[in-house]
């Protein structure tokens with residue numbers, strides 16, 4: 402006779418528990434939140450790193466037009482600034498940006514008419530450094546040689562950016578920790594309820610020689626199954642949301658917005674979220690069952 | 699195999715249900731356990747299958763003093779004991795086969811062996827057509843046979859049956875008792891609580907008789923006839 406395949410089954414009728422219904426959905430929600438928080442943190446970190454690389458190692462000197470002021474003409478002041486820069490230690494090159502380049506930089510803010518020759522445009526000198534530069538001393542020499550020159554070493558701008566990225570990462574970490582705590586609490590509650598509901602069955606299993614680990618395996622199988630299914634749903638929802646945001650961000654013309662795309666390894670990291678939640682659920686379940694049974698006769 | 703010395707059991711603060719119970723069951727022995735309803739038969743069996751601890755006295759099982767056994771050691775001892783509960787204690791959400799399979803699953807038997815074994819024993823007790831039936835769809839006698847199949851599936855060294863033939867006719871009752879006889883011949887120690895005098899007469903085994911919380915050990919009729927002091931049916 403052909404043997405019927407044995408269905409996956411549990412010695413405890415856990416599938417009909419009221420707690421089973423919400424555990425899956427709560428896991429879905431938690432995985433969704435954690436995945437979004439993680440994606441947000443990764444996007445912002447990437448953005449900060451790109452700006453960091455692009456801006457560090459460079460300085461910008463701006464020489465402002467000062468119509469009516471008793472100073473040499475703009476061109477002379479730019480030349481003076483260049484001379485100072487090229488004589489300073491730690492400077493590799495200093496180039497004056499052309500009017501066209503400046504117009505392109507300003508376009509996002511001022512729109513396509515930025516290069517109006519009638520507008521008094523500042524001159525920008527793009528400086529690349531090679532080694533440490535004494536910014537304070539350089540600023541002093543620049544302003545005395547070329548009045549109206551200001552030195553921007555992006556330090557403030559970069560510091561703001563770094564602290565913003567740090568804050569986002571911290572917030573994401575907070576969300577992940579909260580989600581973890583919520584997951585643990587939910588599982589503890591569901592498992593305790595299950596143990597209370599099925600206490601007679603648990604006692605019977607004990608009488609037949611079941612170890613506490615045997616009983617806890619029944620719960621673990623059930624809880625991990627639920628959280629994996631819920632986690633898959635949550636991950637799908639998060640992936641859909643991220644994809645939607647990515648598409649929406651491509652429609653925007655603002656080049657300032659960070660690109661909302663993730664590297665393959667970052668997608669892989671998101672795939673780990675449901676696994677991590679399921680693992681947390683597993684450990685919590687085992688711990689809860691064993692601890693509760695310990696107090697049973 | 700089992701020794702009780704001055705064992706007493708009380709539930710809560712009520713009077714003792716069992717008083718000064720002392721007896722020894724040698725390995726591979728077969729005893730009936732008799733007594734009026736409420737005499738304490740189930741309570742005595744519960745002490746034997748380690749569901750309760752005695753209020754006083756000493757219980758030795760498998761050579762171990764039960765007062766000294768830790769919680770972690772209990773599962774291993776309990777697995778050597780097969781129990782037919784008076785109320786069957788089947789799990790309603792599991793099929794007959796899965797109910798019978800429980801002791802094997804706990805012991806980690808390979809799944810293919812489990813299905814083969816359980817199918818065989820369920821056929822033996824006449825439930826070959828109900829392998830996948832839920833207990834709630836079975837008659838009382840059928841449920842009882844599932845419970846019996848479960849108690850013997852793991853070849854226990856000690857078999858404790860509480861009214862195992864209460865819901866079946868005498869024909870099936872005999873058949874089930876032969877099952878216990880077979881185990882007994884293979885070396886299992888058997889204790890069967892029953893009211894069924896016909897069975898007791900049919901199978902000549904010593905009995906433990908509970909009366910008013912006290913236990914009397916009565917030898918088998920064969921033994922009594924031999925030493926000629928006790929007449930047949932004297933204490934019935």
Ligand SMILES: Nc1ncnc2c1ncn2[C@@H]1O[C@H](COP(=O)(O)OP(=O)(O)OP(=O)(O)O)[C@@H](O)[C@H]1O
Nearest residue numbers: 709710715733734735736737738739740741742784
């Ligand atoms: N869990 C319990 N709590 C309190 N009292 C109990 C409990 N179980 C049994 N008793 C009492 O212990 C006494 C013996 O009960 P027990 O079930 O052992 O009798 P029994 O001999 O098995 O009876 P029956 O033949 O009807 O099954 C009864 O008076 C009963 O009320």
Ligand SMILES: [Mg+2]
Nearest residue numbers: 739740784860
């Ligand atoms: Mg009873």
